[in-house]
Amino acid sequence: MRFLTSITVAALCGLAAAASQQSADVFILDTKQQQQTSREVPRLPKEVVRHILLQRTSRDSYGSDLRDIPSSVDTEAAISFIAKYGKSPAPLFSQTETSDPSQLVVILEGITAENAGPLKESLAKSSQHAAFAISDPPSKVANDRLMTLFQNLGIAVPEQCDLASAINPVNGDCWTGSSSVVKYDVKKSPEALYTLVDNLSRLNKFISSGDLEALLVLMPESSRSSKLNQWSVKAATGSSSDLRRRFNSETVIVDDSVRGANGAAAPTQPPVSRPTKSPLQTAAKKVIPQCFTSQKSCEDQTNTCSGHGKCVNKWGDKNGTSKVSGASCFVCKCLATTDGDKKSRKMKHWGGNMCQKEDISMQFWLIAGSTIALVGAIAFAIGLLFDVGEEKMPGVLGAGVVRGSSTK
Structure with a gap:
């Protein structure tokens, strides 16, 4: 009896471990549709996926700091994944400045095999399959902290925005710039998943016109109570206090001859007054919606x-x-x-x-x-002159020269 009990407990522990390691599927909906060469979906760690999300939603050029990538992941492989699944770079040479498509990230929590069935079937009908999967999806607490990071970076994170309005890039209630990140709990609000299925064709119209690119993250229900409470252990919170702390820790290196009596660095020149900028230059630096x-x-x-x-x-x-x-x-x-x-x-x-x-x-x-x-x-003319100079004299001229010398 004890033997059967121990086997049952071991089996239940194995099932619980398998459920806790359930991955999170990620769909990338864009004009190129991220076609997979094989049926096997790559499994990426959460740290690499975090960089992909930041790269796609960043307003300016995103400079990734890969120090938070775990040592088990090759840095070159992480960079290749970020370049493959991130936002497409702008063309290097273009006569006219083209506007990049708006970036939408939809995070759905509480996904199970039952409630995700209609969504995956609708995506499969449009030949849209999972681009990759998160091998270690973090907990709900980590997702909330990730949303705070997006908000601190100036990315639109609308709290009260239905999914039907979120997929419209010109909706002022859900979009304040070129990117927006929304998160819904399917367990508490199951209508969000149904709304996405009903508006999938409308979403594809915005994507096919080149005005929108969407990324769907399906977080499994098993990750809700995960012990991973951060998307990255070394990730900064994105607040300005971290930048001030880094700035205060840096000291300016100056020569001892320019230091004052109290050891403080003396100013070598009066402060230079900065020229005032015109209203047009100031307006050009502000964020202009798409x-x-x-x-x-x-x-x-x-x-x-x-x-x-x-x-x-x-x-x-x-x-x-x-x-x-x-x-x-x-x-x-x-x-x-x-x-x-x-x-x-x-x-x-x-x-x-x-x-x-x-x-x-x-x-x-x-x-x-x-x-x-x-x-x-010029190169053609010089080459033509060289070709003419290297040609041999005709045989008639050579014979005349020989005959004249013999008569003498």
């Missing part, structure tokens, strides 16, 4: 496209009617301007999300093309 809900808000926040363009509906037709029902996306359409009088009139082209940058790509390609053509012509 889309504006109305033409008036677009003109007010962009100063009528810096006076170099006009606000148009990106999703509208020639008459201005929106092609997508219930959505409008007003952006700046840059136009050419002329400076000077009639004799010295000069046309300028503009670019940027506010038409605040002068487009000099045409002048660049004109100078570069002319230089390449001139160098090529």
Whole structure:
């Protein structure tokens, strides 16, 4: 009897351990759809997945600090995963500045095999499969701390936002910039999962138009009470106090000759007054949304496209009617301007999300093309001269020279 009891206990412990190690599937919905070459889904540690989430939602270029990656994971492999599943980089050479698609991260907690069935079936019908899986999904406490990190980094984290509104990148209640992160507990709010299934076709319309990229994280119910309370052990909380602590710990190295009597560093020169910036430069540094809900808000926040363009509906037709029902996306359409009088009139082209940058790509390609053509012509002429000089004299001229010398 004791033997059977011990076997039963061991089996139950094995099942509990297997349940606690259940991975979390992650779906990447974009235009390239992250096709898998094999049926095996790669399993990534939570530290690498955290960098992928930060890289996709970061407004500026994300500089990853891989010191929190565990030693069991190769650094080069971690970098390759971040580059593969992260946000697509902007093209290196482009004549016009293109707007990147908005980034949406949806974290669903309390996922089980039963409630996730309809969602995975709907995704499979659209040929959308799990890109990778989190091998060690952390607890609910870690997810709350991750949301705090996103909020401290200036990423939109709307608390009261239904999923139907969250997938619309022009919704002002859920989007304040180019990225948004939302989290729902399916156990407490099962309607969130049903809403996602019902609005999956609408979500794919935004993705196919190139205006949105979404990342779905399905956190299993077994991870709710996990002992892993951090996505990264060495991860910073993202608060400004950590930056101040790092700044205060650094000291300025100066020569002893410039130190005062009390040992403090004496100023070597008076403080230089910084030039005041124009309102246009200040407005260019503020975050400009990917889309504006109305033409008036677009003109007010962009100063009528810096006076170099006009606000148009990106999703509208020639008459201005929106092609997508219930959505409008007003952006700046840059136009050419002329400076000077009639004799010295000069046309300028503009670019940027506010038409605040002068487009000099045409002048660049004109100078570069002319230089390449001139160098090529000179090289061709020199090569032609060398080929002519190396040719042998014709046989007729050689015979005449020999006959003349014999008559003498």
